[in-house]
Amino acid sequence: METTQAPLLEMTDIDKAFPGVQALSKARLTLRAGTVHSLMGENGAGKSTLMKCLFGIYKKDAGTIMLEGKKVNFRDPKHALDNGVAMVHQELNQVLRRNVMENIWLGRLPLKRGLVDSDRMYRDTKAIFDDLQMNIDPKAIIGRLSVSSRQMIEIAKAVSFNAKIVVLDEPTSSLTEKEVAHLFEIIRKLTARGVGIIYISHKMDEILKISDEVTIMRDGMWIATRDAGKLTTAEIIRLMVNREMTQRFPPKTNTPGNVALQVKNLCGKYQPTFRDVSFDVRKGEVFGISGLVGSRRTELLNTLFGFYAKESGDIVLHGKPVDNSQPDKATRNGFSLLTEERRATGIFPQGNITFNTIIAHVRAYGKLLLDGKKMNKDTEWVIEALNVKTPTKRTLIRSLSGGNQQKVIIGRWLLTAPEVLLLDEPTRGIDVGAKYEIYSLILKLAEEGKSVIMVSSEMPELIGICDRILVMSNGRMAGILERGKDFGDIPGEQETILTLAAMYV
Amino acid sequence: MQQGKAFNRQRVTDFLLHYAMYIILLAILVTVSIIRPNFLALGNILNILKQASTKGILALGCAGLIVLAGTDLSIGRVMGFSAAVTAALVQSVTYKSRYFPGMAQDLPLIVPLLASIVIAVIFSLINGFGVSKLKMHAFIITLGTQLIAFGANCLFIEAQPSGTAQALSTFNQTFKDVAAGDLMLGTVKIPLVVLYFLGLATIMWVVWNKTRLGKNMFAVGGNEEAARVSGVNVVRTIMLVYLIAGVLYGIAGFLEAARIQSVGANTGLGYETDAISACVIGGVSFSGGVGTIQGVVIGAVILQAINFSLNFIGVNPYYQYIIRGLIIVLAVAIDVRKYIVKK
Numbered sequence: 019m020e021t022t023q024a025p026l027l028e029m030t031d032i033d034k035a036f037p038g039v040q041a042l043s044k045a046r047l048t049l050r051a052g053t054v055h056s057l058m059g060e061n062g063a064g065k066s067t068l069m070k071c072l073f074g075i076y077k078k079d080a081g082t083i084m085l086e087g088k089k090v091n092f093r094d095p096k097h098a099l100d101n102g103v104a105m106v107h108q109e110l111n112q113v114l115r116r117n118v119m120e121n122i123w124l125g126r127l128p129l130k131r132g133l134v135d136s137d138r139m140y141r142d143t144k145a146i147f148d149d150l151q152m153n154i155d156p157k158a159i160i161g162r163l164s165v166s167s168r169q170m171i172e173i174a175k176a177v178s179f180n181a182k183i184v185v186l187d188e189p190t191s192s193l194t195e196k197e198v199a200h201l202f203e204i205i206r207k208l209t210a211r212g213v214g215i216i217y218i219s220h221k222m223d224e225i226l227k228i229s230d231e232v233t234i235m236r237d238g239m240w241i242a243t244r245d246a247g248k249l250t251t252a253e254i255i256r257l258m259v260n261r262e263m264t265q266r267f268p269p270k271t272n273t274p275g276n277v278a279l280q281v282k283n284l285c286g287k288y289q290p291t292f293r294d295v296s297f298d299v300r301k302g303e304v305f306g307i308s309g310l311v312g313s314r315r316t317e318l319l320n321t322l323f324g325f326y327a328k329e330s331g332d333i334v335l336h337g338k339p340v341d342n343s344q345p346d347k348a349t350r351n352g353f354s355l356l357t358e359e360r361r362a363t364g365i366f367p368q369g370n371i372t373f374n375t376i377i378a379h380v381r382a383y384g385k386l387l388l389d390g391k392k393m394n395k396d397t398e399w400v401i402e403a404l405n406v407k408t409p410t411k412r413t414l415i416r417s418l419s420g421g422n423q424q425k426v427i428i429g430r431w432l433l434t435a436p437e438v439l440l441l442d443e444p445t446r447g448i449d450v451g452a453k454y455e456i457y458s459l460i461l462k463l464a465e466e467g468k469s470v471i472m473v474s475s476e477m478p479e480l481i482g483i484c485d486r487i488l489v490m491s492n493g494r495m496a497g498i499l500e501r502g503k504d505f506g507d508i509p510g511e512q513e514t515i516l517t518l519a520a521m522y523v
Numbered sequence: 524m525q526q527g528k529a530f531n532r533q534r535v536t537d538f539l540l541h542y543a544m545y546i547i548l549l550a551i552l553v554t555v556s557i558i559r560p561n562f563l564a565l566g567n568i569l570n571i572l573k574q575a576s577t578k579g580i581l582a583l584g585c586a587g588l589i590v591l592a593g594t595d596l597s598i599g600r601v602m603g604f605s606a607a608v609t610a611a612l613v614q615s616v617t618y619k620s621r622y623f624p625g626m627a628q629d630l631p632l633i634v635p636l637l638a639s640i641v642i643a644v645i646f647s648l649i650n651g652f653g654v655s656k657l658k659m660h661a662f663i664i665t666l667g668t669q670l671i672a673f674g675a676n677c678l679f680i681e682a683q684p685s686g687t688a689q690a691l692s693t694f695n696q697t698f699k700d701v702a703a704g705d706l707m708l709g710t711v712k713i714p715l716v717v718l719y720f721l722g723l724a725t726i727m728w729v730v731w732n733k734t735r736l737g738k739n740m741f742a743v744g745g746n747e748e749a750a751r752v753s754g755v756n757v758v759r760t761i762m763l764v765y766l767i768a769g770v771l772y773g774i775a776g777f778l779e780a781a782r783i784q785s786v787g788a789n790t791g792l793g794y795e796t797d798a799i800s801a802c803v804i805g806g807v808s809f810s811g812g813v814g815t816i817q818g819v820v821i822g823a824v825i826l827q828a829i830n831f832s833l834n835f836i837g838v839n840p841y842y843q844y845i846i847r848g849l850i851i852v853l854a855v856a857i858d859v860r861k862y863i864v865k866k
Contacts, residue, residue, distance in 0.1 A: 096754045111752060113745040115812050116738075124742050125754030133733040288866055326866045 024087030026051040026214040027103075027183055032071055032081035034238075041067045042238045045081075047216070049183065054205060054215040056225045056246070059235035060258055060476065065218050067238070069185055073098045073105060086182075096125075104176035105185040108311075110168050114161030119143040121160050122175045146174050150204050166197045173204060184208065185216040188311060190224060202228055220310055221520065222251040234258055252513065259478070259512050267482030268457055272464035274303035274485055279438055279469055284331030286321050290314065292493040295331075299438070299469045304460060306484030307473045310519050313490040315473045316358050319440045322471075323355040324348040335437065349378065354431035358442040358473075360420065364427050367416040371408055372397045374415045374426050379433040400429030405455060421452025428459065439463060441472040445479060457483050477512050481505045489518035496521040543857045544804055548825045548850075555832040562835055569714065571831045572824065576720035577779045579823035581794060582801035583727045584771035586819045587764040589802050590744040592811025593654055593661030597669035598772060598798050601646045603791030604676040605639040605776025610691035610786040611679075612638055613698040620685045621693070629695045632702075639780075640773030644766060646672055651765025655758040669795075677788050690787035694780070702781030716778050721820075723771065728816040730767065740764050745812025800847070801826050804854045808861075826850075 027049040034042040042064045049055045057065050071078040074092035083090055085101065092098040095105065112121050119139045120127070128135045128142070143156035152170055160168060169189060176184045186205075190198045205215055205228060219225055225232060229246040234257040242257050278301040285293040292314035299305045307315050320326040322333060324342040332339050335351065342348040345355070357363040366374055375397045376383065383389045397411045404425040408418055415423055424444065431439065444460070445453045460483060464470050474480050480487050487505065489496045496518035505511035539546070556562045581602060585595045611622035612635035646668050653664030681688045705712040731737040739760045742750040751757055780786050805822025807814030829850065833843045 095752050099754075111746065111749040113742045113749050113812065115745050116741055120738055120742070121749075124738070124750065127735050127738055129735065133729070134735055134738060136733075320866075 024084070025049060026086060027072075027216075028082075028084040029068070029072065030082055030084075032068060032083075033079040034067055034071055034076060035079055040238055042071070042078075044240065045235065045238060046240045047233055048243070049214040049216060050230075051182075051214050052209045052212045053230040054209060054217050054228050056217045056219065056229040056232045057235065058219070058225065058232060058254060058258060059241075063235040063258075064238040065235055066187065068235070069105065069187070069216070069218070072103070072185075099179055099181070102180060102182035103185075104179055104181035104183070106169070106172040106176060106187065106189060108188045110165070110172060112160050112168060112172075115159060117157050118154060118160050118163070118171055119156040122146075122156075122171065122178055142178070143174075146178055150174055150177065150207065151200070152204075166193045169193065170197075170201070170204075173201075177208070181213065183214045183216065185218070187218045188220070189217075190219065190221065198224065221523065222254055222516070223520070225254070226251070255513055255516065266454070266478065268454065268461055270461060270483065270485075272302050272304065272461055272485070274300035274464075275467070276301055278303075278336060279471075280332075280334040281322070282332040282334065284318070284321065284333070285329040286314070286317050287327035287329040290317075290493065291326075291329075292318050292321075292490065293329075295488075295490075295495050297488055297495075297498060299471060300485075301469060302464050302467050303485045304464050304470045304472060304483055306480035306487040307471065307490060308475075308477065308480050308487050308515050308519060309490035309496075310523065311475075312492070313519065314493040315490050316442055318490070319355065319442050319471070319473055322348075323353055323440055325355065349434060349436075352435075352437035353440065354378070354434055354436035354438070355440040356424075356427060356431065356442060356444055358446070360423060360427070360446070365415050365423050368414070370414050371401070371406070371411045371418075371426055375400050375411075375430050376433065378430050382433075396433055400426065400433070403432075404429050404459060419448070419452070421448035421456070424448055424452075424456060425459070428456075432463075437468060439468055439470045441470065443474055444472060445474070445476070453479070477515055480515075481511055487515065489515055491519050492522040494522050540857060540861050544806070544854050545821075545825075547853070548804075548829065552828060552832060555836055558836055562832065565711065567831070567835070569712070569717070571828050572717045572720075573714040574831065575824045575827035576714070576716040577775050577782060578794060578797045578801060578827070579720050579820060580723055580771050580775040580778070581798040582805075582819050582823045583723060583816065584768035584775075585795070585798050586802045586805075586807050586814055586816070587731075587740060588661060588768055589799070589807045589809060590740055590811060590814045591654075591661075591761060591764055592744050592809070594665065594799065594809070595650065595768065596662065596665040596795055597646060597650065597672055599791040599794035599796075600669040600672040600676065601643050601769075601791075602772050602776045602779065602794055603786075603789070604646075604672050604679070605643045605773050606780040606783075606786045606790050607676055607680055607691060607788075608642050609635045609639040609777045609780040610694065611683075613694045613780070614691065615693050615695045618693040620683075620689075622683050622691060624684055629697060632698060635698070636774070636777050639777040640770050643773035643776060644769035647765045647769025647772065648762065651762045654765070655761035673788075680788055688788065690785045692785035694784065699781055699784075702778050703784075716782065719774070719778065723774065724816055724820050727767075727771075731816055736760065736763055741812055797826060800851050800854075803851060803858065806858070808858055809855065810859075 025048050029047045032042050032045045045064060045068050047057065047068065059065050067076065070076040072083060073095045074097060075095065090101065092101065113124065122143055123139050128138045130138065140156050147154055147156065152174060154163070154167055154171065160171065173184070189201060193201060209215060217229060226246055226249060231243060232246050232249055232254065233243045234241045234254065236258060277298045279299040282296050284295045295318060307318065309315050317326055321328050322342065324344045324347060333342055334340070340351045342351060342353060366377065372393060376393045380388065383392055394411065400406065401408060401411060406422050406425045406429070408422060415426060445456050457479070460470055460472065472484065485501050487499045489499065499505055499514065504514055581598050585598055588595050612630055614621040616626055616628055650661065650664050650668055653659040654661050680691065704715050706715055706718065739750065739755045742755055743757050743760050747757060779790070783790065801823035802814065802819055803809070804826055805818030807819060829847065833846060
């Protein structure tokens with residue numbers, strides 16, 4: 019073994035704190051040349067934060083990063099790229115209306131007599147594609163290509179920089195089996211040349227197949243680094259999820275009653291989407307939806323609310339079919355939706371608490387002129403009932419913490435007196451204390467007889483507060499699990515969910 | 524089978540969406556030439572091209588700003604100021620109430636041309652600075668600079684020795700020959716301004732398609748974040764695109780002075796509408812990152828052809844405004860359809 023040689027990349031004792039959360043504490047990662055090193059952990063375990071610290075997107079609070087034995091500190095992703103460290107993001111950052119080769123050479127277009135040398139650009143691109151056995155026309159408009167092709171193009175771009183390290187973030191979430199095989203071939207080609215790959219994924223079988231080593235993170239900390247050959251799926255899951263479960267969730271106090279909502283053979287209209295989803299939700303039930311990234315959970319919720327178009331299927335509330343073809347109709351039918359992207363589609367950042375509280379319920383405050391007293395009263399009720407921590411009701415919502423913003427938005431929907439609450443990742447990006455309060459709130463709403471449907475990427479919270487869990491896999495239903503039978507202090511419950519989630523992938 | 528059919532229908536829809544503007548406008552022109560067959564005479568066509576040229580040059584400039592997902596409301600006033608400065612410097616030395624009474628002989632034409640360009644470039648760079656460095660929306664900064672340009676132009680025209688604010692006119696012959704002359708091709712008189720327009724369009728085609736600046740412009744307009752992480756200097760790119768727009772506005776001001784022969788405070792009023800319309804009709808998208816020089820040239824010509832033909836068949840001018848307005852609304856409505864993402 020060449021033990022004397024310095025590792026390609028060595029990150030040690032990396033700390034990073036955000037207001038209210040210690041995102042990383044003494045995290046570490048060692049990547050050797052010519053190997054694939056997988057980084058695993060639940061959502062929020064700190065994988066992407068660690069990578070963002072490497073690329074200078076976040077400034078680390080402490081720790082050192084050594085590249086081939088030399089200390090480095092990248093200013094931004096471009097600086098990292100110039101030093102041979104490339105990242106292929108899950109969200110592809112490309113200029114969609116331009117062609118493939120321009121996207122690859124952007125920022126360093128080859129010149130000939132002062133003009134862009136398209137021929138050379140074409141030849142160079144073609145050479146890289148041929149080398150990687152990719153069959154993509156360098157002159158095709160990138161926005162017209164499939165997501166998988168675009169994914170491959172980003173990898174080719176990393177290759178064109180002669181990158182020594184390539185970070186792949188969930189590269190297979192939108193790929194078919196055949197495309198995954200192709201990707202793996204490319205990865206093996208690169209490692210044979212001495213490139214080091216950091217591979218971030220949730221998919222156990224892939225990880226075990228492609229990796230040399232696996233590092234597991236939990237709660238911002240390094241947990242273990244093992245040889246992939248000596249790991250099993252069960253072992254990885256144990257390392258990933260093993261933690262104190264006491265006191266993270268309030269006691270379950272709700273009791274589900276009669277069936278309130280029936281969803282029958284629902285299919286989304288525009289690709290990519292889900293098909294043939296059917297389930298019932300009872301009055302006073304907390305109904306969870308689980309699945310991997312790309313399992314179309316959010317699309318399902320958005321379609322139930324009429325935000326996305328449905329192709330076919332029925333939504334039945336109390337035995338009567340309802341027309342939820344538009345969000346305003348859904349609202350009138352007693353539905354409400356807490357969206358996944360709080361910043362993008364939840365809060366009105368320039369508005370104060372009052373505005374953000376009453377905005378979904380404006381029609382209740384008068385036909386022509388709005389009743390200010392009533393709006394204030396309702397806002398005060400939301401602040402009081404949901405325990406929103408704010409100086410005044412005139413405070414701008416953007417100055418509150420994520421958890422308190424979320425409470426305001428939940429309050430906004432409670433004012434409309436919904437029967438069915440659709441919650442998409444209700445605790446994303448909020449700290450542990452505030453999460454507990456949100457859980458209590460959800461259970462209290464169920465206790466009052468509301469039907470709550472909740473999408474979450476965090477398995478423990480679904481297990482902690484749901485009565486039943488629907489598991490989605492690649493746009494299809496993989497199964498519905500029941501508390502007391504399949505989960506809820508049942509050994510192997512997370513494995514059951516993960517297995518179902520991977521069913522159609 | 525069914526999929527093949529659906530695919531075909533999709534392709535037909537795409538085709539119609541893509542060429543809808545051209546189809547509609549062609550239909551108008553065909554209708555006009557059926558009503559009045561002599562519409563298609565060579566003289567008329569050259570006339571349309573001549574009238575389209577100055578506004579076409581302005582459109583070539585502002586198209587780049589629209590590709591950057593911006594706009595320019597200051598075009599008309601800035602060009603008006605440029606034209607006034609040109610006019611003051613090319614007045615005939617025998618004209619008694621000229622702007623510069625001390626001027627005893629004609630200046631070389633390069634002087635008024637450069638002066639005209641400098642004026643327009645100054646305003647354009649202010650706009651570019653506002654957009655790139657101060658992160659202002661192009662609409663707002665150009666809304667401000669157009670007022671500044673107008674005020675400065677009025678002060679300039681008012682400062683003439685005669686003490687009145689009369690329009691600047693009576694230009695020297697060389698200027699008229701060069702800027703508004705014709706090239707005799709056998710018996711056909713080709714207006715020089717048309718050749719200038721086509722020449723500038725060719726240069727701009729090279730800039731857009733063959734230079735780093737052009738590629739970077741499309742990248743910044745299409746996805747500024749992607750351009751930035753690829754190492755494109757976004758501020759520099761935006762400033763250069765504005766600089767080029769300024770140069771084109773300056774040239775347009777110089778040529779326009781010769782065409783209208785008398786430059787007053789209101790010269791250029793509303794030209795931004797025509798320049799922007801030409802871009803939009805030519806397929807330059809307001810959402811940024813999309814457009815071609817060919818499209819802009821065709822857009823400018825088609826717009827002028829419509830104006831001309833509506834006049835030609837004697838449509839009431841008030842109706843002409845309504846028709847032109849409808850065409851712009853239609854062009855944008857179709858353009859938006861092309862890129863809508865369904866969910």
